[in-house]
Amino acid sequence: MPLPHDSDHGDDHGDRNRDRDRGRNRVAAGQVSGTVVQIGSVHGAVEVGAPAPAPHQLPASPRLFTDRNDETRRLHALHDTGSGTGSGTGTRTGSDTGTATGTGHVVVLHGTGGVGKTALATHFLSTVADTLPDGVLHCDLLGFSGDGPADPGDVLDRFLRDLGTAPEHIPHDLAGRAAAFRSCTHGRRIGLLLDNAVSAAQVRPLLPGDGGHLVLVTTRLHLSGLRLDGAEFLELGPLDGSGSAELVERILSDGRARAEPDAVSRLTDLCGGLPLAVCAAVSGLTVRRHQPLSRLVDRLSRARHRLSALSALGALSAGPEMSVEAALTDSYRWLGPGAQRMYRLLGLAPGRDLTPEAAAALAGLPLEEAEELLTELLTASLLEEGAGGRLRQHDLTRLHARARAEADESEGEREQTLDRILEHYLVTAASADRVLNPHRWTLGPVYDRLDGPAFPSHDQALSWLEEELPVLRACVRTAHDTGRHRTCWQLCEALRSLFTLRKHFEAWAETHLLGDASARTLDHNAAQGRMALALAAAQRSLGDLETAHSTYLRSLDLWQRTDHELGIASSLEGCGMSEVVRGRPVSAVPYFRRAYDVYERIGDARGRALISRRLGRAFRDAGRHGLALAHFSRALDGFPAEYDAYQRARTLGETAAIHLARADHRAARVLLEEAFALAESVGAIVAAAGHLVMRAEAAQLAGHLDDARDDLTRALSTYTAHGDPAAQRTRQLLEDLDS
Known part of the structure; x- marks a missing residue:
């Protein structure tokens, strides 16, 4: 399989991702929910896309809410x-x-x-x-x-x-x-x-x-x-006696709270009236249906007096939290050994929440066995389940679990736990990255360990990375801070497709600065080159063009030290693109030519096609349309529709722009028909709208104003439904057409 250069990845897929984004629409005068098409005269059909559904992100409503x-x-x-x-x-x-x-x-x-x-x-x-x-x-x-x-x-x-x-x-x-x-x-x-x-x-x-x-x-x-x-x-103050009694009764559902009001009152005092502590203390009695509340209260009272002032939980402040620790310790004691271990290890996990699959990896257990232990923790109110089945510990519970891990797990087991969970996220992220861009060459050894695609579709891979990004960022920090430097920079590489598609530029820069630091610690020139190359792309996207160019040059030097030809070609291309975006297309050409020579030497046909497109862009921006068309033609030869429909659509659109500049509406329209069909076939809806706008220009040049009006109206509908700023220009084109 031909191997493309890395820094083209953002251009390959960034617009396609925008096409998938959904948004609500706004108009300046009045507030209108849903899709809005605001134009002057309308001729022909108007196709309106559905607006995005309103977000509903609340965690699951508490089952035992009471007394508020x-x-x-x-x-x-x-x-x-x-x-x-x-x-x-x-x-x-x-x-x-x-x-x-x-x-x-x-x-x-x-x-x-x-x-x-x-x-x-x-x-x-x-x-x-x-x-x-x-x-x-x-x-x-x-x-x-x-x-x-x-x-x-x-x-x-x-x-x-x-x-x-x-x-x-x-x-x-x-x-x-x-x-x-x-x-x-x-x-x-x-x-x-x-x-x-x-x-x-x-x-x-x-x-x-x-x-x-x-x-x-x-x-x-x-x-x-x-x-x-x-x-x-x-x-919000603590629960009073009646509130605690109601909560206990709802947990147990068997009359014990009504039968032992004095025990409930003592329990309220011991737990400081905190619902978290009450739930943790009482949940174990749901499976010990013949144990009286008074026995629990006696045990909890003794445990409370045995506790030093939160010495095991130095991170907690004294006060009501002390009662929480007593309740948590009592609930923890009644867990089975497997659930106790799961509870402890959850306190070591990077990030704030995780899926059952990640919890299974953390504990080194089959998913079915892990699910049973997680259910036991949920039943004991030592774990919370949120939207989408994600699991998290309350802040106090997490501190307690971490303290138990420090006390009850050996240093070796704690280290192995971190290794297991970081390996889970690294392998899964690399699998998702491979699905998002199977053509991009990779450096990390993790890619050699992948055993088939873990995600059946592009959308599922992207959704997983997007949802897990906060945890993945925590994993990068944890890997760097604990000296797991090989894992750190490989995690960054696995996040590249997500960052170029979803444009999380701050997270991109933050993680890759850590990855670069880890690669420097390892004195690994190739890894440093990989991190610098990706970091430069983030800097370019953030508008820091001079810094980006310097970082591209640093990556080029690092790749040259290792004689890594794909890295050298990618850095040369990055240097060229930084010149293009700085308005210096002529200065970009030597970089692109050197990159092309590398791809030709190693026999990478797709790399040559991508560089041909870059050269076409540079010559077009320099006003040398003949040379630009020649390079776009070579690029099209390297992008057959059945292999890379999206790249072919992009190249066709860039070629058509030159024909429009020359007022050759016939040649432009032929290219735009194919470009539009290909963009639609891969779901690139906004890119297809851009082709409609260009096709409208071709129709206007030919004097077919009704066709132009129809294409602009369709494009406006898409742009408006996606909240794209191009809607304003398209609306103006429609108004100009009717003026």
């Missing part, structure tokens, strides 16, 4: 006023589809860890979700875990994507993203759960624009700075 009636009533009153659905001061506009403006509300739920802040927020938002037609967003801000706090810029990047913003249109700076988020949410009505916030500065950029929104912030702190943003504050 006063707080729930307060939240309902605030929401009714802010959204305009009650008798308050908010106003409602629009139809029953639900677009509205109103005062909106930010509510800070604060209280100690384990008191049930997230449970209340999740429960309430799930009950009012139907009054939030534009969706509910959720993010754990990691304010009280060893993995945080979360960067607001990263959170905004995810929110904007979830609301349909194409990755390439997301600003790179925090202020730009915050402004884009406010614009994107202006006039909408969304719910927003910001969990575990650590400061007002972390929350403030995440607040939406004007509208009947409801923002719930949970925190262990009193974030008084948010009062300046009009936030309401709602403190």
